[in-house]
Amino acid sequence: MMDFDQLFVTRNWVGKPVRRNEDVRFVKGEGRYVDDLAMDCAQVAILRSIFAHARVKRIDVSRAAAMKGVLAVVTGPEVAGQTKPIAPRAITKPATQFVMASEKVRYVGEPIAAVVAEDRYLAEDALDLIDVDYEPLPAVVRIEDALRADAPLLFDEAASNVLLDDTLEHGDIKRAYQEADLVIKEKFHVHRYSSTPLENWAMIARHDKASDSFVVWANDQQPGRSVVNVCNTLQIPTNRFRLIVPDSGGGFGIKLAIWPYMVILCLLAKKVNKPVKWIQTRREHLLGGTHAPDCQVELELPMKKDGTILGLSMKDYENDGSFVHTAGIYGLIKFATLVGCYNIKATRAQMLSIATNKGPTVQNRGVGKPTMIFVLERAMDIAAKQLGLDPAEIRFRNFVQPEQMPYTTPSGEIYESGNYPECLRKALALSHYEELKKQQAEMRKQGRYLGIGISAGIEPGTSNLGYYYTSRGIPEYTGNAEGAIVGIDYDGNANVIVGSVDTGQGHATTIAQVVSDMLGISPERVSVDNQLDSLISPFLGHSGAYSNKFNDVDLGAVIRATEKIRNKMLTIAAHALQSDVADLKLNNGTIYSAKDNSKKVSFREIAALAYKKILYLPEGLEPGLKEIAYYKNPMAKLPNKENFNVQLTHSNSVHVVAVEVDVETGEIAFRKYVIVHDCGNQVNPAIVDGMTIGSTVHGIGGVLLEEFVYDEDGQLLTTTFMDYMKPVAAGLPQFELGHMYSPCPYTLLGTKSAGEGGAIGSLAAVANAVEDALSPFGVKVTSLPLSPEKVVRAIRETKVI
C-alpha cells in the first residue's frame, strides 16, 4: 500500500460516496450498447439443437438459403472445416468441441446453423426452413448418471465423462484424522443458477475485404483473452482482428466467454461481405448463455471435542455441462477459500469436472466460492449442533486471528489482512443477536418459527490466472495485471483509457476520484473512456472485468500512469518556473512553488508547452502529455501444486440473517439481514454498498428462487423469466450494513474486492437461518434452493432439504 501523503495532493474525493457519473446517461437511455451502434447490418439468427444429445446425420439448408431476403446460411460442418476446436483451459482429458456443433449436439440450444438475412424477422423465419436429421442419443443429465460405468459418453475420445479428476493434499491430513475426536461428514448439493444480466449477449462483425481483417463490436467481459481465442480459432494473425467493447449492460462473469459466437459472426461477415449483427434473445441466453454448474460436495471436518477443526477433506463433483473451454475451473478456484476464515492446518481436495448434456457453464459471480462457503458454513453449524455450541462460538474458536495476518493457508493462499473475530462481534451486535434469540423463543411459544443464521466468508479478488493450469501443468497465463493510459489535453483536463471494461461497476467514477486527488483537480475535469478498443487501449491477456481485479490492478495501472504524467508535468513546470521539482505543489489545476506563491503555471500552460511550444521544453524531454503504464499484483506465485495462490486479495464478511418460516406453506420471509463487510480501504463507499447489497440479492435469488431445471431428457424447463425466477424488490429484506477497514498491504490503495462477497456469504447464512427455524422439526438443510415445496415436504416427511 502506498503512502497516501505521497500519492495524493488532495483528499477531496477518494473515500467519499461520490455519485456515479455514468448513471444519468444510462437512466436517460443514452447508453451506447452494441445494439445502439448506428451501422447498416445484416441480421443473424441461430438454429439451435432441440435435443440434448444426438448425432446430426444431415442438415439441409437449401430451402432456407433460397428464401427471399436470406443472404447466407452456414452449418456446423462448414464452420468446423474453417476453425480450430475450442481450447480447453483446465480439463486434462481430450475433448473436441467446435464453436458450432458439427457431428454431434451436446445440449439443447447448441448452435448447429446460422442464417444471415436482411432483417431479423426473415432470419428467424428462415430457421424454420432448415431440415435437420437427428439421431437422438440417451442424454446424461445428472452427476450420478454421468458417472455410471455404462453412461453414454459426451466425448468418445475422453473415454469417460470425467474430464478432470485431480486431488491435492496440503498439510498433514492423515494426522488430522488420527487426532480427531469426531469427524463431521455431510454431502451437499447446490443447483444450477446464474446471473442473467439485463443486456443479453450482443455483437456486430465486419470484414474488410482488402486487408482480409475483422472488426468486432461486442459486450465482451474479458476482451484480452477473447482476442487470443478468436484469432487462434480462426487461425488468423492478431493484426487481422480488432475488438471494440462499448457499453455493456451487466456481466457477472456471464459474458466472459462469448467469443465462440464472434468466430461464427466473423465467418458470416466474410461470407456476405457486409457487417452482421446478432443480438441474443432472453430464451437463447437462458438456454446456453451460460450458467454456473450444479455440484455435489462431500465434505469432512475432522475435529476436536472443543470444536477445533483439525483438517478439511472434500470431494467436489462439478456438473460442468458441455463447454470444454471453462470446464474444471470451479473446482480449482475453490482453493481461494477452501479453509474459509478458519485456522485449518491440513486439507485434501479432490475435484472432478463432469461433462453432461446440460448447457455450458462459465465463471459466474464468485465462481465456486459461494458453494465452498456454503458447504463449509453449513458444516460449521452442523458441527456446532452436534457439540452443543452456539454457532457464533464455534466460529470464534476457529477463526484465523488478526495477529496471524498475513496468513498463509495450507495450499499457499495468502490472506493479507483482516480481523475475523471482530467482524463477527460487530455483526452480532448490529443484529442484536441475543435479542433475536429471545424473540425466537417467544415466537415459538405462539407457534411461529423464527430462525437465525450466521455465515462468515472470505471474498477473494484478483485472480492469479496461472491457477487454471495447476492441473495441466502448462501455464499460458500467470499472475494478473492491467494497463492504463492517462493524458492531459490542451485545456489541462485529464483523460483516461483503461484496458479493462465496465459492466456496471462505476469504473469511470472511481477512476476519476483517484486521478482527481492525484492531480489536484475536480472529477469533472477527468474523463474516462470505458470503451475498449484492442487497437488503441492498453490491454493485456488479463484485461477485462472479473474477479474484482479493478480495485487492485486496474486502479494500480491508472495510478502508475498518473504518476508518470504528474512527474512529467512537474518537470516541465520546474523548467518553466525555474525552480526545483521538490519545491513544487499541485493545486486546483496549477503547479506552484511552495517557496514563492507567485511562481505558478497552470495545467493548460503546461499542455501548451508539451503540445505546441515544444522548443520551450527542457532539454531531452519528449513532447506530448500521454503516459501508459501496466501494473501487476506483486503477490502472485507461479503455479505449483505444493504451493500456489489462486487469488491475490481477500476480503471477508459476516452475514447474520433472521427468517420466519410459515411451516404450513413453506414460505420464507426475511425479518433481519445484517452484513458486516471488510474490503479494506474503500474508494467509493456508496458503490461498495451497492455492490454488497446487489451481490447479496444474487445469492438470495440462488437460495430461494433461481434454478435451471432440466428434465431427464436434458430439456431445459426454465427458458423464460416466468419460470427462471429472479428475486424482485418486494420480498427482499431491509439490509443493514456495517463496515470494517483492514487495508490490504499489497494493493496500492489498500483496497480489496467488493463485488462478490454478498453472493458468497448469503447462501449459507439464509440456509442456516432456515435450518435453525425448522430445528423443532429436526430438519437438516443440505441442498438448495429452498423452495416452499421442499420445506413443507421436509417438515412433514423427509426431514432433509
Place this chain on the structure above:
Amino acid sequence: MIPPQFEYFRPASLPEALALLSTYADDAKVLAGGQSLISLLKLRLANPKYLIDLGGIGGLNYIRKETDGQAERIAMGAMTTYAEIKGSSLLQSRCPLLPQTASVVGDVQVRNLGTLGGSLAHADPAGDMPAAILALGAELKAVGPKGERWIKAEDFFLGFYATALSPHEILTEIRVPLSAKRKSAYIKAARRPSDFALVGIAVCLEAGQGGTCERIAVGVTGVTDKPYRAKSLEAKLKGKKLDRETIEAAAPAVTEGVDVIGNIHASADFRSHLARVYLYRTIQAASQS
C-alpha cells in the same frame, strides 16, 4: 420481440371489429392489453396472421353501478384495466373483492395494460380475476355476428386457455351482482409477489343467524386446467359454523373431482395441500372482512 409476420388492424367500432373477425375467422386474434398475447407472439407460440386491436374502440372501458328492479349490480367494460379496477372507489366500497384481486395481478406495468376482458378471455389456468368472477357469480356478455348473449361465469371456462367464446365473438361486458351482506377475500400463493398463482382462492360468503354461513361461493385458480367453482366444498360448508375443524374437515373437497396439475413450481400433491391451507386462510380473511 421477433414475432412471425402478421397484419395489424385497429378498428374504430365494435361492428367493424366483428366484421374483421368473421372475415379472417380462425387466422385472427383480438388484442386487448397484450400482456399475454404479446408474450406468445414473442416466443412464436401464437401465430395469428391478423391482429385486431380493440384499443381503438371507445366505450369498452367503464365501471358503473346499475339497478335492475330491486337488485343492484356492477357493470364493467371488457377493456377496463386492472389498475382502473384497483383504483375504483365504487368497487372498493361496494365490491372490494375485485380491487383486492386486481391488486395482486402481476406488477404495475401489467396492471396498467392488462384488461379484465383479456384476463377472462385468455383463461389462463392460474389467472386471478377468473377466481373472483366465479365467486361473485358474474355474467359475461359476448357479442358476435349473430348478436349478443350472456354466459354465466361458471359456464365460461372450459379448459386450458379455452372458453365458451366462439372465435367470432368478442367479450364486451362483465356484470357482477351486488349484495350488502357479502363478505369476501382473495388470497393467492405465489413464489414471488408478481407471479401467477400456484393456488388462488376467492371466497364470498354471507353470514346467517347465529354465526352460521348462509351462502358461500368459492372460486379456485391455479389448481387444474381451468379456474372453477368448488361446488361440493360449498355444499359441505353451507349452513355450518365456519370454525377451523369444520373447514379442515371439508377442505379436501376443494380439489374434489379435479385433475390437479403439477409442474416445476409445485407438484400436484403440494398444490392440493396449498389449496387446503389457503382455503382456510381465505375463509378466515373473508369472515373478518
